Amino acid sequence: MTNRELDALLRRIGGGDKSALAVLYEGFRMPVYYYALRLTGNPQKAEDVMQETFLAILRNGRNYRSDGKAAAWIYTVARNKAMDMFRKEGNELPLSQAEELEAVSSPFDGDAYPGMLSVLNEKERDIVILRVLCGFTLTEIARDKEMPKGSVFWSYNNAMKKLKKHLKEEGESHV
Amino acid sequence: MYKKVKNELRRQALQKTPRVSGALASAISEESEKAQSPVRYQPLILKRTAAAVLAVLIAALAIFGTFRISANLPEVPSSESPRSVHGQIGLILVSAAGTDEEETFSVTAHPDAAIELPVKGLLVVEPLADDSDRTRIAAEHSIYGKMRDYLQYLTTESRTHRVSIRAMTNVLVGYGTLNTFILGVPDTDALENIRISLEGFGVMELMPADMSDLHPWEYLSDKEIVLTKEQYVNTYRTDNAMQGTGLFTYWSVCTELLNALDKDPDFSLSDIRSEVTFTVSFADGETQSFQVEISFNGSGEMRAVYKNK
Numbered sequence: 492m493t494n495r496e497l498d499a500l501l502r503r504i505g506g507g508d509k510s511a512l513a514v515l516y517e518g519f520r521m522p523v524y525y526y527a528l529r530l531t532g533n534p535q536k537a538e539d540v541m542q543e544t545f546l547a548i549l550r551n552g553r554n555y556r557s558d559g560k561a562a563a564w565i566y567t568v569a570r571n572k573a574m575d576m577f578r579k580e581g582n583e584l585p586l587s588q589a590e591e592l593e594a595v596s597s598p599f600d601g602d603a604y605p606g607m608l609s610v611l612n613e614k615e616r617d618i619v620i621l622r623v624l625c626g627f628t629l630t631e632i633a634r635d636k637e638m639p640k641g642s643v644f645w646s647y648n649n650a651m652k653k654l655k656k657h658l659k660e661e662g663e664s665h666v
Numbered sequence: 667m668y669k670k671v672k673n674e675l676r677r678q679a680l681q682k683t684p685r686v687s688g689a690l691a692s693a694i695s696e697e698s699e700k701a702q703s704p705v706r707y708q709p710l711i712l713k714r715t716a717a718a719v720l721a722v723l724i725a726a727l728a729i730f731g732t733f734r735i736s737a738n739l740p741e742v743p744s745s746e747s748p749r750s751v752h753g754q755i756g757l758i759l760v761s762a763a764g765t766d767e768e769e770t771f772s773v774t775a776h777p778d779a780a781i782e783l784p785v786k787g788l789l790v791v792e793p794l795a796d797d798s799d800r801t802r803i804a805a806e807h808s809i810y811g812k813m814r815d816y817l818q819y820l821t822t823e824s825r826t827h828r829v830s831i832r833a834m835t836n837v838l839v840g841y842g843t844l845n846t847f848i849l850g851v852p853d854t855d856a857l858e859n860i861r862i863s864l865e866g867f868g869v870m871e872l873m874p875a876d877m878s879d880l881h882p883w884e885y886l887s888d889k890e891i892v893l894t895k896e897q898y899v900n901t902y903r904t905d906n907a908m909q910g911t912g913l914f915t916y917w918s919v920c921t922e923l924l925n926a927l928d929k930d931p932d933f934s935l936s937d938i939r940s941e942v943t944f945t946v947s948f949a950d951g952e953t954q955s956f957q958v959e960i961s962f963n964g965s966g967e968m969r970a971v972y973k974n975k
Contacts, residue, residue: 495873495904495914512693521676521683534684542690549693605678623672624679651668658671 492518497561504552512549520545522562523569525624528604529617530573543572562626610657615650622647783958787843787968788816789919789935791927794836802838806831809840816842816967830919834928841919843968847958849944850912854899860913861945863890867923868940868960873914875904917942917960917970935962 497519503511520541527540547568548555555564608616621627621635629647633640790812792805809831831840851857864870872891893902898913905911917940927933938961945955957973 509693516690521680524683525679538684541684545690546693549690605675605682607675607678619675623675651671654671654675655668658674 494561497565498557501548501552501555501561501564502557504548505555506553509549512545515548516545519562519565522625523565525620526566526569527573529620530570531576536573536576540569540572540576543575544569547572566625607654607657607661610653611650615646615653618643618647619650619654783845783970783972785843785845785960785968785970786816787845787962788813788841789938789962789966789968790840791933791935791966792838792840793931794838802833805838806840809838813840813842832919832924834924836928836931839919839924839927843918845917845968845970847915847917847942847944848904848912849915849946851898851946853948854895854903856948856950857895857898858947858949859895860893860898861890861943861947862893862915863943863945864940865889865943866940867920867926867938868942869918869920870942871916871918872902873904873916874901915942917958934964935966936964938962 497515500511500515500518504515523544524537524541527544528534528537531537531540544565548565551568555561604616604620608619611619617636618629618632621632622629627635629643630640632638632647633643636643790809792808794801794805830842831838849860851860862870862872870891893913902913903911904914923938940960942958942960943955944957945953947953959971959973960968961970962968
């Protein structure tokens with residue numbers, strides 16, 4: 492789903508057209524879910540965050556300001572919902588948001604991720620999820636993770652090569 | 667690059683994404699139910715911003731399966747032609763989406779190619795026996811029914827299609843189309859201009875990169891437009907992580923066609939033809955050009971064929 496399409500849907504939701512929510516949900520639930528899964532490390536919590544995110548969009552869509560960054564706005568809502576959830580669970584969060592989330596995230600639940608990601612290490616998996624499932628650019632990922640751009644590019648390419656090899660081997664094993 | 671890997675990863679990811687439940691499910695299903703009730707006639711039911719009806723229709727359909735266009739495409743080699751010195755100018759077709767189902771066609775690699783594109787579209791014409799509300803509502807209902815069946819058949823969760831109904835004097839014309847063509851030009855330093863021309867029925871729309879609320883898409887006037895390098899780079903080149911970078915264009919039904927359908931009750935839908943030509947010129951004189959031919963069969967189903975020129 493493009494930023495343009497997201498933008499149009501959010502503006503419609505903001506204008507009171509709630510039917511757009513179903514379209515937005517179908518088109519963007521997977522990226523939001525995996526974004527939330529990254530933050531929480533737990534499928535059940537990720538699902539809760541995802542649902543809370545879409546409900547918040549429905550309730551507060553009028554606060555959306557069209558600036559060409561619709562996806563970023565949705566991810567911010569999701570991040571805030573994850574923060575809310577951690578707070579409700581009694582975690583005090585005195586650090587910056589990114590650090591806070593790192594600090595309180597549940598342990599990684601490997602089964603929650605697509606099976607092919609198991610061939611990647613944690614860093615590679617995170618980059619691939621952000622890039623392929625959530626649609627972030629590699630530059631945005633570098634900024635988000637506070638990593639040098641070159642390292643992100645290298646890790647991403649390395650990860651994709653591994654996945655390609657894995658898919659090929661899997662295909663051959665089914666012949 | 668890595669398209670198969672990405673597609674497989676997204677397929678697996680979508681399978682593992684939980685479905686809606688709880689309060690959110692209620693909110694969505696409420697809207698879906700509303701969407702299934704008949705829509706009252708309004709003079710110009712939908713203009714370009716037919717997204718409202720699209721959303722209602724999509725919500726009503728509740729058929730969000732995945733339609734993978736790539737599976738329907740012929741194998742297209744991706745190697746770059748030696749005659750191009752400015753990189754692989756490509757046409758990305760964004761059609762019956764899924765999360766980001768798309769296909770890239772290398773024009774330079776296929777000098778003789780004529781490839782049927784997996785665009786989808788349906789044009790429905792319902793005559794109006796009189797101008798009573800009852801007749802109009804019945805006609806509108808019929809159009810919605812046909813559209814719904816067609817889209818259900820596609821089982822798509824498209825990001826790019828539009829559905830619209832236009833009220834004419836003698837007919838209601840409904841159309842749903844799935845086609846966004848992204849013209850990607852990698853070597854913008856050497857670019858001179860991009861020319862898009864159109865023959866036959868139809869209109870091309872261009873999407874500026876910084877869409878405003880009032881004019882999200884621009885119509886191509888006079889059947890031809892030439893974008894300078896500066897216009898392309900500064901105004902139209904859209905960078906989308908999921909779909910690609912380039913000039914986003916869209917083919918749509920034009921007023922001329924609507925008028926023709928309104929005037930002639932025997933107008934054959936298979937007479938509708940439209941040819942879009944994209945021509946990219948570089949400062950050193952190199953030019954690359956290709957076409958998309960759009961037509962409809964007698965049942966109003968759209969088809970498009972991509973051709974190198």
